[in-house]
Amino acid sequence: MKKMKFLFYVMLVMSFVIAGCSSSSNSTSGNKDEGGNSKSSSITIKFGHSSAPNSARDLGAQKFKEVVEAETDGQVKVEIYPASQLGNPTEIVQGVQMGNIEMVISPTSFMGGFQPLITLLDIPFLMPKEKEKLLSLQDSDAMRQLLDQTESVGIKALGIWHTGYKQFTGPKALNTPEAFKGLKFRAMPSPVIFEQFKTLGASPTDLPFAETYNALQTGTINGQENPLDTTYDMKLHEVQEVTTLTDHGVLDQLILVNKTFYDGLDQSIKDAMQKGFEAGRNVTVEKTYENIENVRKTMEASGMKFVEISDDERKVFVEEMQAVRDFYVKEFGDEGKKLLEAIEKAIE
Structure with a gap:
């Protein structure tokens, strides 16, 4: 009788172990799509910046999150950390370079200690003083050639968000x-x-x-x-x-991504991030100029x-x-x- 009880408890414990292994296996292999194919595991992007919550830059980041999560059907989760929660401007750029942070919004000037060629953008009276001409320049091949210089230090620059003239x-x-x-x-x-x-x-x-x-x-x-x-x-x-x-x-902002992380993404996710970047840029520019007009009066x-x-x-x-x-x-x-x-x- 004692022997039978012992065997019963052994079988019960083994059943829990098997169930647990099965559950663990399902959580790492991902869900199935409608065709029965495996979907990739979920991806989390920590997105940091030094501006206040609900500032123009933060609203741009929120728009990026909204678009990317929608475009990837929730496969990509974007976590926004405003107000230097992940470190000061220099520290968060370093975090992206080292891979501790996936993305940041950073003023171009703070690339001086990482890829100083980018400080070309700080030359006074160089940029067009008309906003539309400036935005066109930021989408040019010449600007892309400059921004690509960040890749030599392990950072991918998605592009620039304009946040006003100094x-x-x-x-x-x-x-x-x-x-x-x-x-x-x-x-x-x-x-x-x-x-x-x-x-x-x-x-x-x-x-x-x-x-x-x-x-x-x-x-x-x-x-x-x-x-x-x-x-x-x-x-x-x-x-x-x-x-x-x-x-x-x-005082424009670089949208920076860890290069190793970015290179490892599927093209569909990169496309979603590009859409998110563009939507976030539009929100940031609009809110920036709305704020500038209001605060001058104040x-x-x-x-x-x-x-x-x-x-x-x-x-x-x-x-x-x-x-x-x-x-x-x-x-x-x-x-x-x-x-x-x-x-x-x-x-x-």
Whole structure:
């Protein structure tokens, strides 16, 4: 009798083990489609950025998620991590390079420490000042050739999301190169941006953006550059007196993917990601300009003075900033010169 009970318990345990193995096998092999063929296992994309929830960039990321998940029938899940949850801008780019993060939205300037050829996009007064011409340039073969340079460091650039033209803020109007002399500016970690301020006679400081408000308030720095909505979001207008409208550059965002991860995807998923990229770009641009229009009125009402440079003043800046273009060519040699000349030709 005892022997029979023992055999019964052994058979019961074995049945649970077999059932468990069967369940595990089904979960890893994937579901079947209508034709009885196996579908690939689900894929999760961690998508990080440093902007606030519901900002223009975050809304673009949400649109990307919506489109990609719909196009892949839920096979791909996109998890969005805003507000630097996965690290600061430099750390999240490094995370993509190492494969710890699948995707990020990053300002072009933060590629300076990974693939500095990309900082061509930081050359002041280079980009078209008309939005539609800029968007056309970003879809050009010349721009694709430049963005492909990130692949040499293990990163795939899907493309660019435009997030507004940069303006200078400071304690006074900055409508001439001479006005910059002796001032200290917060600068993103791009050799080209550092050279921009040095050429103007100002001192650049690589300061974390989160620390910029206090630095301006205490006088550690005197000014900064950003699109109006970014300046407003960080409340920098509260500690600055004048915004000079120069449209001297763009604070545009690279949509970056780990190259090994991207290369391993089926073409159908890559196509879905491209659709998501384009839909997200449209949402980001629309929301950015809506925000810029609204915040200027609010900033003016709070006492911020706005100064717009004249055409003649712009010409003086363009001539002065030729030295920054020359710096880029000298710094990056024939390869940099070839990329820059292709962009300039596309602009023309």
